[in-house]
Amino acid sequence: xxxxxxxxxxxxxxxRFWKAVFQIAVLAGVxxxxxxxxxxxxxxxxxxxxxxxFDFLAKSASFSIGETPIPYSPSDSYQKAIVVGVINTLRxxxxxxxxTTVLGIFAGVVSFSxxxxxxxxxxxxxxxxxxxxxxxxxxxxxxxxxxxxxxxxTPVQWPGPIFLSKTGIYVPxxxxxxxxxxxxxxxxxxxxxxxxxxxxxxxxxxxRAESGLPQLVGLIILGIIALGMVTIAFNWQxxxxxxxxxxxxxxxxxxxxxxxxVGLVVYTGAFIAEIVRAxxxxxxxxxxxxxxxxxxxxxxxMRLVVFPQALRVIxxxxxxxxxxLAKNSSLAxxxxxPDLFSVASTSLNQTGRPLEMFxxxxxxxxxxxxxxxxxxNQLNRMVQVKEx
Amino acid sequence: xxxxxxPAPAPPLTHYRPHRxxxxxxxxxxxxxxxxxxLGGVLLWAGIGFLRWAIGAADWRVIPANxxxxxxxxxxxxxxxxxxxxxxxxxxxxxxxxxxLAQRAIRLFTVPVLAGLSLGAIGIILIPTPPLYRLFALxxxxxxxxxxxxxxxxxxxxxxxxxxxxxxWAVTFVMSFWLIRGGLGLKVVSTNxxxxxxxxxxxxxxxILLCFPLGVLLALGRQSPLPVVRGLSIAYIxxxxxxxxxxxxxMGQVMIPLxxxxxxxxxxxxxxxxxxxxxxxxxxxENVRGGLQAVPRGQLEAANALGLNxxxxxxxxxxxxxxxxSIPAIVGQFIGLFQDTTLLSIVGLLxxxxxxxxxxxxxxxxxxxxxxxxxxxxxxxxxxxxxSIGSRRLEKHLNTGQx
Numbered sequence: 001x002x003x004x005x006x007x008x009x010x011x012x013x014x015x016r017f018w019k020a021v022f023q024i025a026v027l028a029g030v031x032x033x034x035x036x037x038x039x040x041x042x043x044x045x046x047x048x049x050x051x052x053x054f055d056f057l058a059k060s061a062s063f064s065i066g067e068t069p070i071p072y073s074p075s076d077s078y079q080k081a082i083v084v085g086v087i088n089t090l091r092x093x094x095x096x097x098x099x100t101t102v103l104g105i106f107a108g109v110v111s112f113s114x115x116x117x118x119x120x121x122x123x124x125x126x127x128x129x130x131x132x133x134x135x136x137x138x139x140x141x142x143x144x145x146x147x148x149x150x151x152x153x154t155p156v157q158w159p160g161p162i163f164l165s166k167t168g169i170y171v172p173x174x175x176x177x178x179x180x181x182x183x184x185x186x187x188x189x190x191x192x193x194x195x196x197x198x199x200x201x202x203x204x205x206x207x208r209a210e211s212g213l214p215q216l217v218g219l220i221i222l223g224i225i226a227l228g229m230v231t232i233a234f235n236w237q238x239x240x241x242x243x244x245x246x247x248x249x250x251x252x253x254x255x256x257x258x259x260x261x262v263g264l265v266v267y268t269g270a271f272i273a274e275i276v277r278a279x280x281x282x283x284x285x286x287x288x289x290x291x292x293x294x295x296x297x298x299x300x301x302m303r304l305v306v307f308p309q310a311l312r313v314i315x316x317x318x319x320x321x322x323x324x325l326a327k328n329s330s331l332a333x334x335x336x337x338p339d340l341f342s343v344a345s346t347s348l349n350q351t352g353r354p355l356e357m358f359x360x361x362x363x364x365x366x367x368x369x370x371x372x373x374x375x376x377n378q379l380n381r382m383v384q385v386k387e388x
Numbered sequence: 389x390x391x392x393x394x395p396a397p398a399p400p401l402t403h404y405r406p407h408r409x410x411x412x413x414x415x416x417x418x419x420x421x422x423x424x425x426x427l428g429g430v431l432l433w434a435g436i437g438f439l440r441w442a443i444g445a446a447d448w449r450v451i452p453a454n455x456x457x458x459x460x461x462x463x464x465x466x467x468x469x470x471x472x473x474x475x476x477x478x479x480x481x482x483x484x485x486x487x488x489l490a491q492r493a494i495r496l497f498t499v500p501v502l503a504g505l506s507l508g509a510i511g512i513i514l515i516p517t518p519p520l521y522r523l524f525a526l527x528x529x530x531x532x533x534x535x536x537x538x539x540x541x542x543x544x545x546x547x548x549x550x551x552x553x554x555x556x557w558a559v560t561f562v563m564s565f566w567l568i569r570g571g572l573g574l575k576v577v578s579t580n581x582x583x584x585x586x587x588x589x590x591x592x593x594x595x596i597l598l599c600f601p602l603g604v605l606l607a608l609g610r611q612s613p614l615p616v617v618r619g620l621s622i623a624y625i626x627x628x629x630x631x632x633x634x635x636x637x638x639m640g641q642v643m644i645p646l647x648x649x650x651x652x653x654x655x656x657x658x659x660x661x662x663x664x665x666x667x668x669x670x671x672x673x674e675n676v677r678g679g680l681q682a683v684p685r686g687q688l689e690a691a692n693a694l695g696l697n698x699x700x701x702x703x704x705x706x707x708x709x710x711x712x713x714s715i716p717a718i719v720g721q722f723i724g725l726f727q728d729t730t731l732l733s734i735v736g737l738l739x740x741x742x743x744x745x746x747x748x749x750x751x752x753x754x755x756x757x758x759x760x761x762x763x764x765x766x767x768x769x770x771x772x773x774x775x776s777i778g779s780r781r782l783e784k785h786l787n788t789g790q791x
Contacts, residue, residue, distance in 0.1 A: 023616040030620060037647040044646045115420045116413035117427050131772035132765050133727035135734075136741060140765070144758035323630075330632035334734055341634065354642045358635065366630040 041355070048352070054360075056351050057082075063346055065338045067254055078347050085343030086364060092261055092339065093326050093368075100265045100325060101318075104272025109302065111277050122273065129270035135331055137267055142259035142335040149255070152245040161238035163247060169258050170239035173251035183233045187226060194222045256337035260329070268325045272318065279314035280306060311383045319376035323369045330365075340364060441758070450756040451763050452516040454747050458764065461583015461738050467575060470567045471586070476528050481560055483532035487539025488550050497533075505533065579657040583738035585767065591657065591739065592726045595664035602665070603672030604711075608702060610673065611680050621673070628670035634731050637663045641735045660732050668725050675721055679714030680706065719779035723772045730768075740764050 011017050045052065061081040064074045069087045072080055111122040129137070147166070150156060155165035163170040174180055201215035239250030283306045291305040292298075330341035341361065348357040415421040451458075460471060497505075512525045543549045568590070570576040582590065609621030628636070640663030645653050654662070683706050691701040711718075733742030744760050747753055753760075 019614055023614050026620070027616050040649050041646050043650065047650070114413070114416065115423050117424050117431075121427065121431075127773070128769065131723070131769045131776065133730040133741070133768055135730040136761060136765055136768065139741075139757070140761045144761065147757075327632040330634050331731070331734075333634065341632065345638065348642075354639075354646065358639055358643070361635055362627075362631045365632060365635070366627070369630045 045355075050353065052355065054356055056353060056356070059351075061347065061350075063350065065343065066336065067257065067338055078351070081343050081347060082340070082360065085338060085340035088338055088343075089326075089329055089332075089340040089368075092257065092264065092329050092332070092337075096261055096264050096268070096325050096329070097322055099261070100268040100272060100321075103265060103269035104321075105276050107269060107273035108276025108280065109307075111273070112280060112302075126270045126273050129267055130274070134263070134267045134328055135334060138260065138263040138331055138335055141263045142256070146255045146259045152247070155241075161240075161250070163239055163241075166255070167245075168252040168254050170247045170250050170252055172236050172238045173249075174234040175237050177235075180234060183229055187229050190222055190226045190229070194219060194226070197222065254337075256332070256335055259335055260332050260337045260339075264325055264328060267328070268321055271321050271324075275314055275317045275321065276310070279310035279312075282313045283309045308383075315376065315380045315383055319373060319380075322372050322376065326368050326372060327365065446759050447756060448759055450747065450753045450759050453753075455515075455517055457584060457743055457747060458740065458767075459584050460586045461743050462581045463583065463586065464575075464577060464581065467570075467577060470570075470574065472524050472528075474564045474567045476531060477560055477563065479528040479532040480535045481556060483535035484539035484542075484556075485553055486532075487536035487541075488543040488553060490536075490540060505529065579655050582657065584743045585740050587657070587737065588726075588729050588739040591661055591664065591729050591732065592722075594661045595668055595725060596722055598661070598665040599668040599672050602669040604676055604707065606669060606673035607676035607680060607710075608707075610677055625670045625673050628667060629674070633667050633728055634734060636667045637731055637735050639663065640666075656737060660735070660737055664725065664728065667728075668721065671721050671724075672718065675714045675717040676710060678717060679710035679712070682713045683709045716779055716783050719775060719782070723775050726771060726775070727768065740767065 057079045058077050060075050061078045062074050063081070065072055065081065065084055067088060068084055069091065070084060072084050107122045107125060110118050111126075113119045113122075149164050149166050152165040152167045155163040155170075157163055161170075161172055197215055197218050201212040201219070204210045204215070205212045237249035239247045239252075242248040287305055287309065288301060291301040296304065329339055332339035333342040333345065336342075344357055344361050348354055351357070414424040456463075456465070456468075460468075463471070508529060509526060512522055512529065515522065515525075539549070566572065566574070568577070568582070568586070569579075606621050606625060609617045610625060612618050612621070637660065640659045641656070644659050644662065648654075687705055687709065688701060691705040696704070729739055730741040732739055733745060736742070738746060741764065744764050748756060748760060
């Protein structure tokens with residue numbers, strides 16, 4: 001193998017040469033393949049007489065959208081239609097994140113419960129939901145369940161002022177006035193103050209072994225203030241039946257939106273439950289035993305010792321679950337909720353510009369997933385072990 | 389609320405009296421008692437509601453009336469014998485493989501296996517299909533059982549048998565394709581007539597097999613020290629993983645014809661399989677990469693010390709270990725892929741969900757959503773659950789040398 005110093009290594013014996021050749025070959029192959037594709041694409045587009053351009057975005061869309069969170073009419077441009085779609089997607093995805101996290105953590109923690117019924121129910125939920133297709137679940141929520149709700153003249157009333165009927169689901173909602181926004185700001189201020197007070201109480205307890213009673217009183221007062229703000233100052237309006245089949249006040253959620261939200265939350269929640277379960281199991285047994293021997297109750301052990309440590313294992317895979325939820329929201333198309341994907345596919349069918357539409361679609365979804373990743377990585381950095 | 393310890397291995401079953409069991413597991417504190425009562429009430433209410441619907445309001449005729457459609461779509465009825473033949477061959481070969489794998493087992497037909505077989509047989513007898521079909525299905529089950537026994541005996545007499553199994557499977561695969569599609573003396577059945585569960589299985593199997601080479605190459609590319617190869621792999625993987633599958637399938641249906649020269653239009657099913665393959669390859673690459681990262685460095689150094697060059701090191705030392713490590717993740721991904729075939733109903737293919745929607749559009753069965761979706765949901769659940777159980781078994785089986 002080795003060459004004597006006076007004869008140079010022949011080039012076909014040189015590792016670096018082959019590495020360079022291999023990379024050039026790969027690059028040439030990929031570029032060749034892409035150029036063949038794009039020349040075909042060019043020919044095909046020339047035959048249809050369409051030039052590649054995004055000019056069509058300014059043209060009027062001339063189709064109506066079922067749910068418009070911002071004012072939109074069919075005479076508006078395609079651009080505006082896509083914006084409406086993006087907002088609709090975000091409405092589902094952001095609410096979905098919160099609900100699915102709550103459901104997933106609850107189901108995951110409950111699977112360690114010593115109540116046989118609760119624990120078996122959580123296992124059953126996970127096994128059933130994870131082993132059936134999401135699209136089928138969405139259809140199941142929408143067609144046999146939500147669409148079979150009674151007509152608005154005889155709505156189903158849940159405990160409290162929540163009405164379910166064929167025309168939608170009516171829930172109480174604060175009255176949106178300029179005052180409401182001011183109160184909301186004030187509430188956020190109260191929450192921040194409460195967190196600061198909590199931290200201060202913790203540090204006093206840990207460093208000076210104080211009881212933390214004065215701060216606790218302060219926290220309780222803040223809690224009462226916040227409760228008062230939420231219940232009274234927000235001016236909640238319950239939906240009222242004004243005439244049979246007519247509802248006044250409150251917020252109307254469409255059946256499509258609710259079915260999509262419920263379907264996505266239930267599906268993703270099962271996966272999150274599994275992640276939470278694995279994370280809790282990854283915390284070593286000694287931690288449980290040590291915490292118990294300090295005299296903490298089992299609920300306290302879970303809350304103060306085990307769960308914070310489990311978070312380190314839980315957060316990285318959560319990232320991909322949130323991304324899945326965002327991507328899966330595109331199945332809205334199947335039950336007629338006008339999200340980004342269904343608006344885009346309608347536009348695609350009307351304009352006959354698949355390439356431009358796909359570039360827009362993919363860049364929006366990629367951006368959304370990138371933002372989720374960045375936020376989750378930030379969170380991950382916060383909970384990881386700080387090693388000295 | 390929560391138990392003080394994560395679940396430890398269950399203690400030996402002592403003989404509990406029922407009320408003691410109840411007290412220990414459901415009413416060991418007032419909070420737990422309350423939870424039990426509330427949950428029990430809700431469950432009872434839901435169960436009674438469901439039973440009333442299932443026995444009273446539901447109209448189950450939609451299932452038996454359309455069974456052939458659910459299973460094989462619009463496959464011509466006079467060619468069904470080909471599918472039965474294929475099932476029989478696959479059944480025999482599965483039995484044989486099981487027998488060979490379990491050759492060291494003391495008893496092949498243990499109590500759980502026998503129980504499973506008899507339950508399956510009862511299920512076959514109860515399914516409302518023509519009596520002839522039930523007979524066929526029973527015969528296939530019997531053939532598998534016999535060939536399992538034969539496989540075990542054969543493997544003991546003739547050890548190289550296990551090496552021939554993979555070849556037999558490959559031959560079976562090609563033969564199944566020929567039996568389904570026809571040609572070479574059989575009547576050709578065009579892909580437009582494939583449907584139902586048959587199409588779901590064909591598409592998921594084909595995508596799984598096709599995404600393997602591409603996925604493994606991408607995983608190696610992403611780990612490669614060569615910057616160009618690594619850059620291209622990362623770009624592909626991240627691009628595909630960042631967008632919804634439905635958009636890729638739409639692209640497959642709309643764009644693939646645009647990228648090909650005029651007049652070349654692959655079949656719809658082929659386009660669907662291509663879309664699924666390109667999508668799954670990116671996810672498979674990530675799973676295999678996880679396995680590659682878990683292979684100890686020493687393995688690579690040892691291979692280098694033996695004087696193996698880079699391709700041999702990867703092919704003989706690193707990859708086999710990496711794939712073994714990532715098997716659970718890969719099976720999980722295949723379960724996902726099997727479920728993802730439902731999305732093809734949105735782009736107009738008549739797989740299991742697509743054919744169900746077609747049946748629901750028939751005026752005779754209008755609005756029978758609950759019955760139909762429950763039925764196909766059970767089918768999907770059965771396949772996926774079987775896969776996840778199999779993966780757990782395989783994990784235990786392969787858990788060698790990983791400490």
